[in-house]
Amino acid sequence: MDSNPARHPAPLPGRIGHVAGVESLVLDGRRYYFGFDYRSDMIVSPLIDDPAVMAAFASEHLRQTDGEHDRAYWAELVEAAVTQSNLVAEDADREFDTAHLGAELPAPDGHLLYLLDAVAGWDESLSLPPELLAAYRRLEFDEDDPVGCLDHCLTVVRAGEAEPGSDEWTVVRFHLGFALGRLPGNWTLLFGAIGEGIADDA
Structure with a gap:
């Protein structure tokens, strides 16, 4: 676990320790990130608008199939979530106002x-x-x-x-x-x- 992790919000009630990835959406021009458990079709985090905070949240509360990872690992997944999604094929489908x-x-x-x-x-x-x-x-x-x-x-x-x-x-x-x-x-x-x-x- 990283020392002095960025402050992040609390996880959603009862949704801690999920094997999950990172997705994102855009609302009113601002990008938000969130953790998503693909096996359960379940969102497992609040909406987080800061990439560093999302990485810190994920390193603390999310898992991959091979276990825990540090903030640097999750930061790469957060960055990838800007241009890639496992939920939709078109960026327009995750942009809302x-x-x-x-x-x-x-x-x-x-x-x-x-x-x-x-x-x-x-x-x-x-x-x-x-x-x-x-x-x-x-x-x-x-x-x-x-x-x-x-x-x-x-x-x-x-x-x-x-x-x-x-x-x-x-x-x-x-x-x-x-x-x-x-x-x-x-x-x-x-x-x-x-x-x-x-x-x-x-």
């Missing part, structure tokens, strides 16, 4: 929705409210397929084909609201505007 996020819901099957799930997670033990189950039935989706139902409803809502209070909006509001309410650390920087958009539109 707050104004756009507040005006449009995430795209079905899109990277933003994937990141939201990876940081917030879905509680498999959750008992769905009766109004949501009724919406699932009318839309002819099984409650065991929340991702498929959400993707369908997002498609309809984004196309302007669903009225406020419709089954599609019921599904979108519940699932996105549930995820947004579980955001750890400073991930509200990226997703907070989506919550505002949901409140404004339905």
Whole structure:
């Protein structure tokens, strides 16, 4: 372990010691780094905008398949995350702006929705409210397929084909609201505007 490591934020609750790599995204022109456990599809760190701090965080809290590494090792992975990603093929897919996020819901099957799930997670033990189950039935989706139902409803809502209070909006509001309410650390920087958009539109 390096002596006098750069100060870094605390890890996300319960997400310490993961075998993970480094990814990055750009929000409002500023690049942020984060740790990502590819085997679990799980984000394991806050958003960190300083490369040296990200390297220090990783050396303290992340692992590679061969164990721990020092800050110099992680600094190379942080630098590579600027131009490379194991999550998306196009840089444009990891560039976001707050104004756009507040005006449009995430795209079905899109990277933003994937990141939201990876940081917030879905509680498999959750008992769905009766109004949501009724919406699932009318839309002819099984409650065991929340991702498929959400993707369908997002498609309809984004196309302007669903009225406020419709089954599609019921599904979108519940699932996105549930995820947004579980955001750890400073991930509200990226997703907070989506919550505002949901409140404004339905």
